[in-house]
Amino acid sequence: MRHVPATDIVAQRDTASPRQLCSLAPLPAEAIARLHSDGQRDNLLHRTRRGGPMMDDR
16 A cells, blocks of 8 residues: 555545545545544544543533
8 A cells, every 4th residue: 555645635535535535545434434424524523622532522
């Protein structure tokens, strides 16, 4: 697998299809597809900003 700089992945994240992202990043296809939907991605970013994806929101 060829190395792809993280900046390339970030630059293409919002416009690339999940399949195209899979060719850039060594992540499972299901994970890419889940993150690609805007609601999921925004939710993940919001939770990560508050202290990590495992943080309980209660």
